[in-house]
Amino acid sequence: MSKAIVVGSGAGGSIVSMALAEAGWDVVIFEMGPQYYTNLAGTGPFPTVFSNDELKSMRYFEQPDPLAFPRTFRQNANQNAAATYVGAVDDLSNQVGGTYPHSDCKFTRLWDIDFKGLSLLGPVPGADMADWPFEYSDIAPYYDEVEKLIGTQGDLGSTPALVLKHAPQEQPFPMPPGAQQRSSLLLAAGAKRIGLHPYFAPMVINSVEYNGNPACNNCGFCSSYGCPISAKPTTLIPLRRALQTGRADLRPLTQVTKVNFTGRRATGVSFIDPQGQPGTESADVVVLACSAVLTPWLALLSELPDPYGRIGKRIMFQNFYEGFAVFLDQRVHAYKGRALTQIMQDFNDPDFPGARAFARLAGLPYIRAGLCELGGSQNPITEGSFYQQILGFLPGVQFFGRPFKELMRVSLLRDRLAGVDCFGNSMPYLTNNVTLDPTVKNFNGQPVPRITYQNGKFEQVSQDFFVPLVAAMCGASGAQLYAAIPKYVVTSLSGPPVPSGKHTLGGMQMGVDPKTSVLDADGRMHFMDNVYAADGSVFVTSSGAHPTQTIMAVALRIAYGLTGQRPGAAATAPAAASPA
CATH class of the missing domain: 3.30.410 (Cholesterol Oxidase; domain 2)
Incomplete structure (x- = not known):
């Protein structure tokens, strides 16, 4: 029986975990963030501590703490990132299920010209344009499958x-x-x-009861909020299916610090558990699904083979x-x-x-x-903060007390x-990248991600x-x-101008040429036999669509390649290692 480690429980990690566990694999899912849901392996809604509370997102309830896990930012290689900006740089939600349960869950597909932009539209001066290693018609069946899996409302x-x-x-x-x-x-x-x-x-929010979860009540606290009634369970659905097999082990509040490997083969990972104790876990396959910033960051920390220096390159923010x-x-x-x-x-x-x-x-x-x-x-709090920021530039304007209350009541914004x-x-530029900051360290003493964009x-x-x-x-x-x-x-x-928008892509580009990409068409690293990526980092182009449906569809394609379920493809997983 094969065993996989999946690092990250978000859009890509949840899908891969489900597909592998349902195919008979043992799966260990490492999630750096907390578990805010109960009944994850049961049926029906997912009770949660999330509520209609605007303060939660401002106090890093579901986000990484930027004091403990900062990032640095610079606009070009001539700047010192540590002296330019240290803090949050488009951080994604850090908890079981990842970011998607905190979004407003719009679900759109990339276009055919996104997958074959170089061939169909031509090169763009200064950009490192490339085609994806497959076409829209290849990924369309996986789009269909994930729409049905987690439930999508829309009108074709x-x-x-x-x-x-x-x-x-x-x-x-x-x-x-x-x-x-x-x-x-x-x-x-x-x-x-x-x-x-x-x-x-199109959105993966229930308009009617679906997957045993209720229809949305349109409470208004949607984008950037967890749903208190489970009307947008999204990634929790594949996580539930993985856990219901009895072959998946979910470990929240556990940070993977390194992928361990010998030669071309990963042997497992090192991690820090919820009590702060170090540990290791072995596996036949390691799948990185942390995000377009954290997956290349972990690959760089692990010093995975990268003879052409492509890991972390071509980061894109729409x-x-x-x-x-x-x-x-x-x-x-x-x-x-x-x-x-x-x-x-x-x-x-x-x-x-x-x-x-x-x-x-x-x-x-x-x-x-x-x-x-x-x-x-x-x-309201965001509106008030915006008034304070804008009016603060105007001399002699009172932005507190009765005038401020009246402004809030009028509610222009x-x-x-x-x-x-x-x-x-956004175009992929080789100068836009994720690297290891040479001076700034996180809570665990690791170099933090340095983003140049x-x-x-x-x-x-x-x-x-x-x-x-x-x-x-x-x-x-x-x-x-x-x-x-x-x-x-x-x-x-x-x-x-720190990037924002939560649509972070690239850094572990898929492609057919090892000299110009990090992963092959199966999502496997060119110079590793059993390390894969399955998140936004695999993107070759950014597109003008929401990325999550493509993340999930590509992750499903990668997982079916591992299990041999992908039509026309033999299983890509290496043979299980013999026990010592």
């Missing part, structure tokens, strides 16, 4: 022809779309007025644009519901009217933005705000073209005040 009939052209789908969504939010419908109407094509956002529509004449209640319920993908098209000509003027073959989420807002998040495509010409030209269109869409919605800006402008108000 209303999906625009452009989206279905690039991401064909025949299987209807398992659940109908839930109630639509007023803020989303206002922005969708604005999008239609300028010729765009919004539609129901280049977000923020749109603001403020309705002075009405309250749009955008903070109530599932964060937002409409999306639009027209800007993901390299042939969007005018985009090619604008790109050529800048010396680029094409530009793309990405998917737009329509209708989000923010909660919450109850009257409908926001847009546009996911701009800066937008390139492609991102700048794309935002110059698409940001005004985001503003135009907000204006067409009927809002009296509207604007759009790149998100890094907002984050730069309080310091360096």
Whole structure:
């Protein structure tokens, strides 16, 4: 019987653990964060300590503590990251189930041109463009399977022809779309007025009872919050199925510190247990599923073979644009519901009217933005903090006491705000990377991840073209005040432009050439026989879509390759080691 160690219990780790355990493997799942759910191996809902509490996320309830586990950031190799910024850098939730149960769970597919961007769209100057080692048609069955596995609401009939052209789908969504939010419908109407094509956002939030869990009650505390009624169990579903086999051992609050190996073969991992004691665990296969920052970080800490220096290279953070529509004449209640319920993908098209000509003027073959989420807002503490930050720049303005209370009651930036998040495509640049910081250490004495990241010409030209269109869409919605800006402008108000958005990709690139990639088409490291990665780090391109469905689909493809269940592929797992 084969045994696997899976490092991380999020989108990729949960799927791999389920597939291997159900195929008869013994699986040990190491999770650095705590376990906030009960009844994980049972049936029905997952009782939890999560609640509608805005303070939790501000006190690192589900996030890594940036004092104990900081990261450093710099924009280029000439800067000293430790002197530039030390703290949280787009950290993902750190707990059993990973980040996805804390998101608003939108679930969209990459397009065909994302998988074959180099072949279909051509090279981009300065970028390390490459094709994925498989096509959309190869991954589509896994998209279908994960949609059904964890439950997805949506309406295939209303999906625009452009989206279905690039991401064909025949299987209807398992659940109908839930109630639509007023803020989303206002922005969708604005999008239609300028010729765009919004539609129901596919999401893995229950609109009806599914997998024994209840329908969403639209409480409003969705994006960045755990669900207190289990209406968005997401990664907990595959984790449950893994545990129900009796062959999976979940170990929370346990940090893997090193992958141990001899030659081309990993023998297991070293870890620190919840009591702070060191330990080791042996296995036939090790799967890294920590995140696009922590998986290459662990590979570098472990000094896994990397003769061409590719581990940690080509890190990507989608280049977000923020749109603001403020309705002075009405309250749009955008903070109530599932964060937002409409999306639009027209800007993901390299042939969007005018985009090619604008790109050529800048010396680029094409530009793309990405998917737009329509209708989000923010909660009271975040709104108040934003007023304090903005008004603090104005001399003589009182931002406390009665005037501040009146401003909160009017609620321009919450109850009257409908926001847009546009996911701009980011190119893979070799200069953007994750390395080990030479001076800053974490709580365990390890070098922390050092993130070097800066937008390139492609991102700048794309935002110059698409940001005004985001503003135009907000204006067409009927809002009296509207604007759009790149998100890094907002984050730069309080310091360096630290990447944000939670869509972190790359660092352990898949590919066919060991000289230009870290993993092969099966997700296995080129220079290791039994070490795999199955998370956002495997991405070859960033795309303009939500990444989680692709993370899960690719993880399922990798796991089925290990077990021999992938059609047309023999099992890729090495033979089990003989007991000593």
